Amino acid sequence: MNEIIIKYKRIKNIYIRVKPDLNIHVTAPKRVAKKYIKEIIEKRKEWIEERIETMQKKNIHDISIKKLEDGNEIFYLGKSYMLKTIKSKRENIILAGRIMYMYVNIKNDLQNNENINKRKKEVLLDIWYKKEAIKLFDELIKKYSSLMNIKVETFTVKKLKSKWGSCDTVKKHIVLNLELIKYPIHAIEYIILHEMAHLIYPNHSKNFYNTVALYMPEWKKAKIILDTFFDI
Ligand SMILES: [Zn+2]
Known part of the structure; x- marks a missing residue:
């Protein structure tokens, strides 16, 4: 429940x-x-x-909304922010209240710039998402490394089409889906914990889930948010 x-x-x-x-x-x-x-x-x-x-x-x-138009909802850590773009040479994204201010170098002096502007906004948001994701995922990996007493050598964040994450148990390398940054933090934590638990049990055995439950007793709740779309 x-x-x-x-x-x-x-x-x-x-x-x-x-x-x-x-x-x-x-x-x-x-x-x-x-x-x-x-x-x-x-x-x-x-x-x-x-x-x-x-x-x-x-x-x-x-x-999964892709249209970066003013007034649309953009997701970050499970919360929605209303997009507001501001024409600016210095590009940046700033959250204030429930608004996402996107300072972006868009052009409105020429015709047919719509696609270029659209692409610029997409690239800017992706870069920002990635920067935030790397920072947060790194902190969470460190948190679970010390809790579980295991070591992750390296991790990468990238766009994955059908997975939330994966784990190379030999290289101790974890790959995490950039899309995760849009979801609530406990859902992100679950994926990180899940992938790190694979460093102890490479399968999805009972022991594996017992390990996950040890560090996150309510992991099922986190999983339900993510479950409907991807398999991990
Ligand atoms: Zn798994």
């Missing part, structure tokens, strides 16, 4: 929402018993499950 996150507010009714993190977010008036909230959730179980399914499909659809 997905997590139930309760927030108490000065309101009169109880609201239940399924958010893109696939958890059940409840807003309830102060002093409403948890037991009562759970009863309501149980009563609306069918509706909640439907919402989770729809949200899962929506996630995939939203996340």
Whole structure:
């Protein structure tokens, strides 16, 4: 079951929402018993499950949006940011609130520049995603290296079509899909942990999953977000 996150507010009714993190977010008036909230959730179980399914499909659809047009949602670490492009000679991407400011050297003085501008934005976003991914994945690999007491020699981040990651157990080299940077951090952690656990067990045996569960007891929740599209 997905997590139930309760927030108490000065309101009169109880609201239940399924958010893109696939958890059940409840807003309830102060002093409403948890037991009562759970009863309501149980009563609306069918509706909640439907919402989770729809949200899962929506996630995939939203996340894979390729059109970099102003106002579109761009995903980074499981959150969506509204794209706003700003014409600038110095290129950069800055997140502020839920807006992604893309400073990009686009041209609007010539005709037929649309494709060139589109490509420029794509390249800029990919470079930024990769830079952020390398930084974060490196930190996570270090975290699990010390927890698991194993060593990863090298890792690369690249666009993979049908995998989240792979592991060369001889060279102790891990490849991670750049696409991961769009997903929530616990989903990224699961993939890194998964690939690193292959350095102990190269297969998907019971021992392998026991090792994964040892370091991430709730790994199934992370996997469910990624599962529908790729096999690992
Ligand atoms: Zn595997």
